[in-house]
Amino acid sequence: DQQVKQNSPSLSVQEGRISILNCDYTNSMFDYFLWYKKYPAEGPTFLISISSIKDKNEDGRFTVFLNKSAKHLSLHIVPSQPGDSAVYFCAASLITGANSKLTFGKGITLSVRP
């Protein structure tokens, strides 16, 4: 049962343009969402997060949008750079609860063309 879905396996964009990476979730109890970035042969690294009480969080070129009613979040990268080429994982969690854990999607491979 995939509670976090990243339905597009890959995305290719031109350098300088916007990259939009989408993520859907099924568990309405999730209240904290994160994006991780992963280069080949390395572990994931934290990129940006958003609490369910917000609908937008921005950090430099990265913005995450949350639409709770649609159970959808997206990561916008503007402008995209070749160094952004990586796999991006969406993750969701519960803040409260004894067994809070991160549930990950299967990732989206972003390629930014020079």
Next chain:
Amino acid sequence: DTAVSQTPKYLVTQMGNDKSIKCEQNLGHDTMYWYKQDSKKFLKIMFSYNNKELIINETVPNRFSPKSPDKAHLNLHINSLELGDSAVYFCASSLGQPWKTQYFGPGTRLLVL
């Protein structure tokens, strides 16, 4: 000054063998995790330890046994390895609750022949 380190980075072994993967973090975190990334690329939590105590144990075969000798280390021992255990195993750590930023190791690529 690696934050989260894992050894070995690659592990090739035969079915039925027993192997261990070690993880160490120097971030002063109190919570550590093991994740498995299988061929379908999903990152799935296996175990979580907080201050050396097991707090999450997903439906993982009991051939997998984590051990946390102290807050900075979480090792994973696997008995009687099977073909389906082939995957990339990631160790991670965080300060406090799992929803806080987790720092991942580089992964251990396990191939069971």
